[in-house]
Amino acid sequence: MLKYSTYRSIYKETPRVDPIENRFSSVRMISSLFMTKAFRQANLIKVLMILMLVVSGFTVVGNVFASSIAQVKHQEKIVVVERGDTLWSIALKNKPSDMRTVVYIEGIKQYSGLENSSIQAGDILSLPIY
Template sequence: MLTPNVCSCILKTEQTFGVCIMIMSPSFYRTIHKKQEIKSAIWNGLAARWLRQHTVKIIVSFAVFILLFTSFLMMGTDASGNLPAEASLNEQVVTVHTGDTLWAIAKKYADGKDDIRYIIYSIKDRNGLQSADIKPGQKLIIPAV
């Protein structure tokens, strides 16, 4: 028996318990798969064309992102370039050694009447230090007291 959409309906009662099985023509399956192949080829072509048109924009955007990311990372490090001005004639430059503290350095360059806390404050202020942490090899400018 043929249905209006060109399917044949074959009734096999002993195998399907009276259920009608629709068998479509094999050419119909081929057209479905060809349409899928055509659709995928069209999408692949569109994606390739879009990528060709926007490659430069993508590369430039990525480079700008990397540049901004690294500049934000470097803001809080010593690489940001916050160096104090050169030492004047009446100032001394000291290289920090292992075990040195600001207190010991200030005490070394203080005469007996100066408050060491004020000298530490002036050393920190002159060198742009946020805290009393100093590293071996770091150069400190000792202002004239």
């Protein structure tokens, strides 16, 4: 057996690193990045702007989804069903101009506690006011 050898591998040898030491070295590297003056001065403004955009984006999205619920004023109009009336005709007369008739009919059914679309003359309906 040879005591000394001149053998060199053609493959790169990766040094074995203790996982705990490797974890701490990456923490040191990241903390040194954040502690440089260049990062603190130049990139701090960029990071704050991105953070502000993200927060305002969530605010806008929240307002968009909340606005459909906030439109209802919890007021209602009482209508007595006459002969020949249908939910469709009642909805066409009373719905806002920018609302689909089908959506308003669902609101009428919900406010009036109707399980289906059948109504009869003399029924009292509660119409939502948007």
